[in-house]
Amino acid sequence: MALNGRPTSPTTLNGSISHPSQGEARTDVLSWDSYFMATAFLSAMRSKDPVTQVGAVIVNRQKRIVGIGYNGMPRGCPDDQMPWGKGHEDPCENKFMYVCHAEMNAILSKNAADVENCTIYVALFPCNECAKIIIQAGVREVVYYSDKRNDDPATRGSKRMLSQAGVQFRQFIPPESQIVIDFHVIDHDSRSLTPAQ
Numbered sequence: 001m002a003l004n005g006r007p008t009s010p011t012t013l014n015g016s017i018s019h020p021s022q023g024e025a026r027t028d029v030l031s032w033d034s035y036f037m038a039t040a041f042l043s044a045m046r047s048k049d050p051v052t053q054v055g056a057v058i059v060n061r062q063k064r065i066v067g068i069g070y071n072g073m074p075r076g077c078p079d080d081q082m083p084w085g086k087g088h089e090d091p092c093e094n095k096f097m098y099v100c101h102a103e104m105n106a107i108l109s110k111n112a113a114d115v116e117n118c119t120i121y122v123a124l125f126p127c128n129e130c131a132k133i134i135i136q137a138g139v140r141e142v143v144y145y146s147d148k149r150n151d152d153p154a155t156r157g158s159k160r161m162l163s164q165a166g167v168q169f170r171q172f173i174p175p176e177s178q179i180v181i182d183f184h185v186i187d188h189d190s191r192s193l194t195p196a197q
């Protein structure tokens with residue numbers, strides 16, 4: 001998985017190769033923000049939307065994930081029988097009529113009593129409809145990665161509502177250029193490795 005971010009080296013999911021001194025705890029672990037944002041991106045990989053895949057993760061004050069979702073068709077509406085395009089003149093033949101947004105799915109999938117005072121991590125700045133749901137659910141903070149639609153009315157309206165409602169929002173700037181899950185490395189038995197040169 002790669003976040004289209006800025007700086008330096010990839011973070012690789014393997015302790016013994018990148019951290020040869022085995023007597024000490026690793027220190028360069030994923031930050032909480034990277035961890036939750038990467039989880040949102042991983043969730044987005046489940047989306048069937050051919051154009052834009054969005055993931056969202058809701059985290060409570062104890063840093064527990066209490067909801068997760070991605071954009072997709074409503075339950076019981078088969079992906080292969082619903083429209084995924086957006087150029088049809090009949091709105092009922094476009095995906096927008098049907099797709100449930102990642103934020104809504106994350107909130108509705110909550111495994112806690114509520115999401116009051118939680119933080120939502122999202123790949124893309126939430127639209128106005130999602131902002132309404134976020135506000136009404138009591139979410140306190142939005143951490144987003146992409147703001148590429150900042151000129152869209154849906155984004156401008158969203159920011160207006162979130163600001164008025166006192167929901168904080170901040171952009172996630174990734175400290176690593178990539179977060180890589182390398183299954184080949186994971187399957188290596190680290191106990192037999194000598195420290196990397």
Ligand SMILES: O=c1ccn([C@H]2C[C@H](O)[C@@H](COP(=O)(O)O)O2)c(=O)[nH]1
Nearest residue numbers: 051052054071099101102126127130
């Ligand atoms: O807040 C949002 C905004 C959009 N989405 C989803 C809805 C659609 O499936 C795509 C957007 O499709 P485009 O073709 O790129 O317009 O993203 C969301 O989940 N949350």
Ligand SMILES: [Zn+2]
Nearest residue numbers: 101127129130
């Ligand atoms: Zn939305």
